[in-house]
Amino acid sequence: MKKRIFLILLAAVAVTTVFAQGRKELRFNEVMMVNDSSYIDQYGQHQPWVEVFNRSYGTVGMEQMFISNKPIDIPDNGMKPKDFLNDYAQKNPGICYEIPRGDRDTKVAPRTHVVFFADGNTAAGALHLSFSLDPSVANTLYLYDVNGDLVDVVNIPASMKPNTTFALKADGQSDPATFNAKQWSMRDGKTDAQAITPGKFNLADQNDNIEAFHVRDPYGVIIAIMAMSVVFSALLILYLCFKLFGKFFGRKKEGDEASEPAAQPAAIAASGSSDNEVIAAIGMALFQHLNAHDQESGIITIDHAHEAHSAWSSKLNAMGHMPIHKEQ
Amino acid sequence: MSQTEFLLSKLNEFWQFTGFANVEITNVIMLCVGLFFIYLAIKHDFEPMLLVPIGFGILIGNIPFQPGNEIGIYEEGSVLNILYQGVRQGWYPPLIFLGIGAMTDFSSLLANPKLMLVGAAAQFGIFGAYIIALALGFMPDQAGAIAIIGGADGPTAIFLSGKLAPNLMGAIAVCAYSYMALVPVIQPPVMRLLTTKKERLIRMKPARKVSQTEKILFPIFGLILTCFVVPSGLPLLGMLFFGNLLRESGVTTRLAKTASNAMTDMVTIILGMTVGASTQASEFLTKETIFIFFLGFCAFVIATCSGVLFVKFFNLLLPKHKKLNPLIGNAGVSAVPMAARISNDVGLKYDPTNYLLMHAMGPNVAGVIGSAVAAGVLLGFLG
CATH class of the missing domain: 1.20.5 (Single alpha-helices involved in coiled-coils or other helix-helix interfaces)
Known part of the structure; x- marks a missing residue:
């Protein structure tokens, strides 16, 4: 029993570790600040959106991760980072959003994307951030793990044109927890190379x-x-x-x-018979030997015994056993 | 709504779900193709182990239905789709190769290792077909997937096409298996055309006895030597040699029996059926399929020619008493053991006492290795 509990705990720790490692593989992938005719949410509304890409080869649950539009300093006062961030998100919904637990949409399959809507309307679902973004100024988005580790960051330029995006040149190809402008580009959707791709790969599979x-x-x-x-x-x-x-x-x-004792000399050769005849003879012998029982009729019959006696009348059964002389 | 109207509306709804309401002429054509395959298999004994599952799979895949109910092979979550993943992701072909390895006796090849080169030469059928496919306008990845039909090895064809051109896989698999069944029709005229009567009468030296140690060493060294050259062939070659080691080691007889019988049979059933079902009319009845069948034919002819011609060329370098009968060249195309049987049958027609079967088995099994290596090379270049 103890062994079983230990194994279950071990498995739970392993699963938690895998998820924790997977979360480090999440990346901001594409952002649209002004959306008036592009991607729509589940209510058919055009909202600014932020796409996150799971670049790992395992499913990653994003529950209890945090997306904020300002950097968060986690104080070293003995309070657990998770508790601090949780408290911070509740008190500052305009800055920080905690991704709720238990929503299937926040489990991101391997090498796939999830799109969050920056509309400040958490009542619309788990994929709707608790804050909106001001497109007239530069914005920075931060993605924090549950333990307060910064997973990724993106600096979004100010005054982006409507229906244009700021996207990674290649999906998930960015340095962890740092922003490198060279890895990003603006997209206007006018050509295939500049396509707007919410929930899809930025770089066509080629x-x-x-x-x-x-x-x-x-x-x-x-x-x-x-x-x-x-x-x-x-x-x-x-x-x-x-x-x-x-x-x-x-x-x-x-x-x-x-090294073996000499076998019979080549009697066959001496006898003058040709190789073919020898081979034929050996072949026939083998055939006879191997096929001796191959031609069974396939009919199974019951052969009735002709003896008239039964177990009751059998002389053999009726006879007493020989007495066994026991040594004293 | 009255009771009658309600019943009529439900009946109408049910009618819309039936195959009769959704049938198209393409479905009917494909159903006929499936029935033809089953007929060939049962009536004419053409590769029945493959054509019956494939033929019935074609029937399954082409029953018309309304999409959206998780029924079809391409609908995510359906039972057929789950079984199809083994084809799509390439799990089944290596399992079949495990069985082939456990079934194959490489003694004839080990007794005369130079026959490996005949197996290599016959792979030119693949690359000849590749060149023609490019000329017909296919992209290199599609051309590679189609050309592998020339390897005359169904699992290899499925494995490579699943990786390079999944949309063509159904047509490629059906084409590969069809031509494998038609080897007795395609190869003999080519063999006769390329050989003289004198060459067909060449008697080959009886093969030497191969020790058990050599048989055990073959899969181990075979794996290391071939996969170091072509690591991309590992899924196929690894399983092939593993199966052969199970057979030859002498201590895993039970595993070898399971791999070569029960497991291979199970995988063959599911593989054949799902490959057949993947040939839905919309995917199968296209111009590409006609090209694929043409290219498959070219691949088989080129492979046969190159095998036979290579033996003729090889004979120029060999001493008189070691000459090879060019009729064994066709066996290099793989298609075990059908191609080797063709060598034997054609040879016997010209000399009823000249049995070429065991000699032809050498290039035949070398062809299996060669086609797996060729698939690995194509995957390495184009994958």
Whole structure:
């Protein structure tokens, strides 16, 4: 029982650790400050939005994490960071939002996005922040873990045009807890490269290898030569290796045979019969031997015993056992 | 609403859900294709283990229905979709390879290791088809996925197409298995065309006996040597050699039996059925599918030619008493053991006492390794 409780606790700690590690992999990914004709919330309203990307390969629960528009100094007064942040978010909803527990929308699947609406209307759901953002000034957003660790930060420029976004050039490709402007770019949605992508990847999934081969090897000759060379090399190495093994084991076998007492000399050869006849004879013998029971009828019958006696009348059963002489 | 109106409206609603209300001509065509596959398998014994599950899968995949009820193979959460993930994510092919490894006796290859090169040469069918596919306008990743049909290895084709061109996978899998079933029709004319009567009568030296130690060492060294060259082939080659070690080690007979019988059978059933079901008319009846079937045919012909011609070329370098019969060249295309049987059958037609089966098994199993390596190379370049 104790062992079971220990295992359950161990599993719980492991799960908590995994989630905690996963939270470090969350990144602000795209932000729209003025939204009048772009992405809509579940009520069909255009709201400013903030997209967060889970760049890990595990599901990350965002409950009890904090998004704020000002940096928060956690005092070193013995109070737990979680309690302090919780208290801070309750007292300053215009600055800090605590993501509530128990909402399925805040569990972010691997390599996917979640979009929060910065409308100051928490009654609309867990994905609606408790504060709004002023597009006329520069804003900074902070993402804190439950223990007060800063996970990510983004500086949003002032006066962004309506329906434009400030987005990471490649999804999730930013340094943790620091803002690097070089990793971000403005998007106006006019071209594929500048697409507005709430809940989707900023960078279209493309394979550079395919593009490169398409441009540099349009007839496929280069790849054919390279690939055939690799296939031949792999099998040539195997060939050489097992040719050597064959020679080694062949010699060893010859040595073993030589050391054994001489078997009957090649009587078959001496008898003058050809190899084919010998092979045929051996083959026939093997066939007879291996197929001796292959041609069963497949019919199972019950063969009635002809004895008229039963267990009651059997002489054998009726006879007494031989007395056993016990030694004293 | 009266009782009658209510009943009529419910009946009408039910009618809208039935296949009769949703059927399209493309569904009917695909159902006919499925029935044809089942007919070929049962009546003509064409790869029945594969064509029956695939054919029935085609029937399952093309029953018309209203989307949105978690029924179809492409609808997330449906039972078929869950089973299909093994194809989509590439779990099933390596499991099949485990079974193939546990079933395959590599003795004939080990007895005459130079036959490995014949298995390598036949892979030119893949890259020949790749070149033609590019000329027909396919992108390199699609061309690679289609070209692997030339490897004549269903699981490899499914594995690679699932990675490079998932939308073409149904057509590629059906094409690969169809041509594998048609090997007895495609290969003999090509073999006869490329060989002289004198060459067809070449008798090969009987294979030497291979020691058990060599058989045990083969999967271990085979894995290390091939996967160091092509790590991307690891899922297939790793399982192939692992299965073979289970067989040859002599101490895991029970595991080898399970891998080669029960497990392979189970995976084959689910794989065949889901691959068949993935050929929904909307995905399958396209211009690309016609091209894929054409390219698959080209791949098989090129692979057969390259195998036979390579043996002829190889004979120029070999002493007279070690010459190979070019009729075993076709077996390099994999398609175990069908292709080896073709070598034997064609050989027997010209010399009823010249049994080529065991000699042809060498390039045949080398072809399995070669096609897995080729798939790994394509995945490495284009993945």
